[in-house]
Amino acid sequence: xxxxxxxxxxxxxxxxxxxxxxxxxxxxxxxxxxxxxxxxxxxxxxxxxxxxxxxxxxxxxxxxxxxxxxxxxxxxxxxxxxxxxxxxxxxxxxxxxxxxxxxxxxxxxxxxxxxxxxxxxxxxxxxxxxxxxxxxxxxxxxxxxxxxxxxxxxxxxxxxxxxxxxxxxxxxxxxxxxxxxxxxxxxxxxxxxxxxxxxxxxxxxxxxxxxxxxxxxxxxxxxxxxxxxxxxxxxxxxxxxxxxxxxxxxxxxxxxxxxxxxxxxxxxxxxxxxxxxxxxxxxxxxxxxxxxxxxxxxxxxxxxxxxxxxxxxxxxxxxxxxxxxxxxxxxxxxxxxxxxxxxxxxxxxxxxxxxxxxxxxxxxxxxxxxxxxxxxxxxxxxxxxxxxxxxxxxxxxxxxxxxxxxxxxxxxxxxxxxxxxxxxxxxxxxxxxxxxxxxxxxxxxxxxxxxxxxxxxxx
Numbered sequence: 256x257x258x259x260x261x262x263x264x265x266x267x268x269x270x271x272x273x274x275x276x277x278x279x280x281x282x283x284x285x286x287x288x289x290x291x292x293x294x295x296x297x298x299x300x301x302x303x304x305x306x307x308x309x310x311x312x313x314x315x316x317x318x319x320x321x322x323x324x325x326x327x328x329x330x331x332x333x334x335x336x337x338x339x340x341x342x343x344x345x346x347x348x349x350x351x352x353x354x355x356x357x358x359x360x361x362x363x364x365x366x367x368x369x370x371x372x373x374x375x376x377x378x379x380x381x382x383x384x385x386x387x388x389x390x391x392x393x394x395x396x397x398x399x400x401x402x403x404x405x406x407x408x409x410x411x412x413x414x415x416x417x418x419x420x421x422x423x424x425x426x427x428x429x430x431x432x433x434x435x436x437x438x439x440x441x442x443x444x445x446x447x448x449x450x451x452x453x454x455x456x457x458x459x460x461x462x463x464x465x466x467x468x469x470x471x472x473x474x475x476x477x478x479x480x481x482x483x484x485x486x487x488x489x490x491x492x493x494x495x496x497x498x499x500x501x502x503x504x505x506x507x508x509x510x511x512x513x514x515x516x517x518x519x520x521x522x523x524x525x526x527x528x529x530x531x532x533x534x535x536x537x538x539x540x541x542x543x544x545x546x547x548x549x550x551x552x553x554x555x556x557x558x559x560x561x562x563x564x565x566x567x568x569x570x571x572x573x574x575x576x577x578x579x580x581x582x583x584x585x586x587x588x589x590x591x592x593x594x595x596x597x598x599x600x601x602x603x604x605x606x607x608x609x610x611x612x613x614x615x616x617x618x619x620x621x622x623x624x625x626x627x628x629x630x631x632x633x634x635x636x637x638x639x640x641x642x643x644x645x646x647x648x649x650x651x652x653x654x655x656x657x658x659x660x661x662x663x664x665x666x667x668x669x670x671x672x673x674x675x676x677x678x679x680x681x682x683x684x685x686x687x688x689x690x691x692x693x694x695x696x697x698x699x700x701x702x703x704x705x706x707x708x709x710x711x712x713x714x
Contacts, residue, residue, distance in 0.1 A: 256595070256596055256599045256600075257270045257271065257272075257599065258270070258271040258309070258310075258313065258598075258599045259271065259599060259600060259601055260476075260505055260507060260601055260602070261507070261551060261601050262505045262506055262507070263410060263484060263488075263506040263507065263508050264409065264410050264492075264503075264505075264506045268601055269505065271475075271505065273315065273475050274473060274474070274475055274504060277314075277315060277316060278315060278316045278317070278318065279310045279315045279316070279317045279318070279475050279476070280317075280318045280320075280470045280471070280474035280475045280476070281303065281306070281307065281317065281318065281319045281320065281474075281475060281476045281477075281478060282320045282321075282322075282462070282465075282466040282469075282470055282474060282476070282477050282478070282503070283299070283300070283303045283319070283320070283321045283322075283477075283478040283479060284321075284322065284462060284477075284478070284479035284480070284483055284487070284488075285300075285321040285322045285323050285324065285352075285367070286323060286324065286348075286349075286352045287324040287327050287329060287330065287458075288323060288324065288325055288330065288345050288346075288348040288349040288351075288352060289327065289329045289330045289333050289344075289345075289348060290333065290348055291348065291351055291528050291529070291530065292348075292351055292352045292355045292528070292529045293519060293527050293528050293529060294512050294519065294527050294529065294532060294541070294545060294556065295511060295512040295518070295519035295520070295527075296352070296355075296529075297355050297356065297359055297529060297545070298509060298511075298512050298545050298554065299478070299479065299480050299509040300321070300356055300359075300361050301359060301361065301542060301545050301546050302478075302509045302546065302550040302602070303319075303321075303478045303507075303509075304360070304361045304362060304645060305546050305550075305602065305604065305643075305644060305645065306476075306478075306507075306602055307319050307362060308362070308643050308644070308645055309598050309602065309643060312590075312643050317365075318365045318469075318470060318474075319362070319364050319365045320364055320365060320366045320367075320368065320465070320466065320469045320470060321364045321367060322367070322368050322369070322370065322461070322462060322465050322466075323349050323352075323367060323368070323369045323370070324370050324458065324461060325342075325345040325346075325349060325369045325370055325371050326341070326345070326370050326371050326445065326455055326456065327458060330344060330345050331444060331445075341445060342371075342445075349369075351529075351530075353367075355529040358529070358533060358538045359529075359538050359541060359542045359545075360538065360539065360542050360645045360646070360652060360653075361645075362645075365469075366469050368465045368468065368469060370456060370461040370465070373461070373464050373465050373468060374447045374456065376464040376465070376467075376468045377437075377456045377460050377461065377464040378449050378450075379464075380460065380463060380464050380467075380494070380498055381397055381436050381437055381449075381451075381460070382450070383498045383499070384399065384436070384494060384497060384498050385397070387497065387498065387499070388400075388403060389403045389404060389494070389497040389498070390436055390494075391429065392451040393425075393426075393427025393428065393429075394425075394426060394427040394439060395439025395440065395451065395452040395453075395454060396425060396427065396428075396435060396437060396438060396439045396451075396454070397435070397436045397437035397451050398428055398429070398433040398434065398435055398436060399433055399434050399435075399436055399490070399493065399494050399497075400429065400430065400433055401415070401418065401430060401432040401433050401434070401493070402415075402430060402432070403497070404493045404496070404497045406492075406493070406496060407489070407493050408489065409492075410484065410485075410488055410489045410492050410506060411484045411485035411486075411488070411489045413485055413489065415432070418432040419431075419432075420432060420433070420434045420486055420490075421486065422434060422435060434457065434459060434486065434490050435457040436456070436457050436459075436460045436494070437449060437451060437454050437455075437456060437457060437460070438454045438455050438456070438457060439451075439452055439453070439454045440452070440453040440454045440455070458487065459486070459487055459490035459491055459494065460494065462487075462491050463491050463494050463495045463498075463500075463502070466491075466495075466502070466503075467495070467500055467502070472499075472500040472501055472502070473500065473501030473502060473504065474502070474503060474504070475503070475504050475505060476503065476504070476505045476506075476507055477491075477502070477503035477505070477506050477507070478506075478507045478508070478509070479507075479508060479509075480508065480509055480510075480511065481508040481509065481510050481511065481551075482511065482518065483508070484508055488506065488508075492506075507550075508551070509550045509551065510550070510551050510552055510553045510554070511553050511554070512545075512553075512554045512556050513553055513554070513555050513556065514527075514555070514556050516555070519556070527556060536561065536565055537565075537665060539568065539646050539648070539653045540561075540564070540565040540568050540569075541561070542645065542646055543564055543565070543567070543568045543644075543646050544560070544561050544564035544565065546604055546644060546645075546646075547564060547604055547605065547608045548604070548605060549601075549602070549603060549604060549605055550602055550604070551601075566710070567608075567612060568646065569665060569669060569710070570612070570615055570708075571611065571612070571615050571637065571641065571646075571648065572648040572665075572669060573669045573672055573673055573676075573708075574615045574618050574619055574622075574634065574637065575634055575637060575638065575648055575649055576648070576649075576669065576670075576673055577619075577622060577673045577676060577677070578618065578622065578630050578631055578634040579634075579649065580673065580677075581622070581627060581630075581677075582627055582630070582631045582634075585631065585634045585635060585638055585649060586635050586638070587635065587638045587639050587642050587647075588632070588635030588636045588638060588639045589636065589639050590636070590639045590640055590643060591610060591614070591636060591640075593606075593610045594607050594610040594611070594640050594643075597609075597610060598643070604644075607640070607644070608644075610640070611637065611640045611641065611644075614633055614636055614637050614640070615633075615637060617633055618630050618633035618634055618637065619676075621633060622676070622680060623676075623679070623680050625680060664712075668694065668699055668710055671690055671693070671694060672690075672694075672701070672708050672710065674686075674690060675687045675690040675691060675701075675708070676708070678690065694710070698712055699712060700712075
């Protein structure tokens with residue numbers, strides 16, 4: 256089966272065929288580094304990391320670019336409120352985002368361009384748009400003329416009469432639907448020299464210039480959150496096509512993480528920050544929670560749902576460690592056809608996880624039946640699946656994941672439960688009961704399920 260992806264531009268699931276044989280090129284809108292990252296920010300990064308891993312597993316070389324927006328109205332405002340230089344504020348929070356991505360197992364991008372490092376490319380793009388009649392300068396600002404581009408609104412479904420950019424109607428702006436490519440300088444703000452006067456780039460301009468600088472005038476996939484479809488990606492697409500670039504051949508958008516039905520954002524005050532989350536859960540458990548739902552489905556965050564997901568991951572981990580303890584090394588095998596079909600179907604991670612958990616269940620049954628050969632075969636299949644998903648507990652990254660109290664507790668409890676499972680397989684029920692009683696005395700409740708034991712810390 257060929258990988259199929261839902262393309263926002265055509266509103267259809269399309270077969271994915273890269274423009275260049277053997278290579279897939281992906282540009283993902285990265286963070287506007289204005290504050291500490293929360294799980295809503297990193298969800299998309301994890302979704303596209305799984306896509307990248309699946310493309311690599313399928314035999315493609317992947318060029319993966321994720322930008323950093325390090326100059327923006329919000330950054331300038333927050334830095335000023337904190338009485339700190341804008342560049343220092345941006346750099347500090349860029350490191351926080353990079354730390355979060357790395358902690359959650361995202362592969363490093365092929366390139367991580369910053370907006371401020373690509374002013375030359377942005378000026379060149381503006382000049383192309385002015386020369387072709389799609390942009391105009393007015394009082395130090397430069398605007399894109401929306402009416403000049405016939406395909407405007409095709410990505411988002413916006414009708415021309417309904418377009419609202421969310422920008423003020425500045426003097427010299429010919430049409431309220433036009434959007435800013437270049438902002439003329441203001442006192443106290445950073446600026447760069449241009450033929451139209453000093454200033455700084457508009458947000459939409461930045462990504463068009465950076466994407467084509469690294470991936471060429473036409474590339475395969477442009478990804479980002481669903482909140483970016485309009486105006487950001489609509490405007491990116493318009494200015495890039497108007498300039499003569501083929502730009503993105505597929506547009507992918509991941510859904511939000513919500514709390515009480517609202518998009519997770521700093522302005523709503525319902526943020527679950529990554530540093531706090533990683534004090535409560537292991538990074539690999541948080542990763543598994545965020546990638547299991549379909550990337551186009553909204554995640555309604557709750558502690559209960561995250562705890563349940565963590566328990567599911569621990570069953571996978573416990574099974575693999577149990578097999579390794581009895582059989583020695585567990586190699587990475589081959590993914591089953593049903594798992595591959597799930598990911599080829601628009602990155603269907605819910606079905607992929609179902610295949611994974613069913614295989615773990617069968618593996619535990621084989622262990623309980625003392626069928627070591629079957630258990631090892633299934634464990635190797637499990638390792639193949641978790642390797643693609645980036646959550647392999649026996650991998651070098653996660654094998655020593657002991658940096659938090661939650662990690663230490665999990666390893667201790669899982670080791671005791673593995674001993675209990677072995678005792679039950681040996682029909683030493685007295686020892687099995689003794690282990691369970693010791694856990695209970697420590698405040699750990701154990702529930703035996705068809706997929707193996709689940710444990711929770713009693714309140």
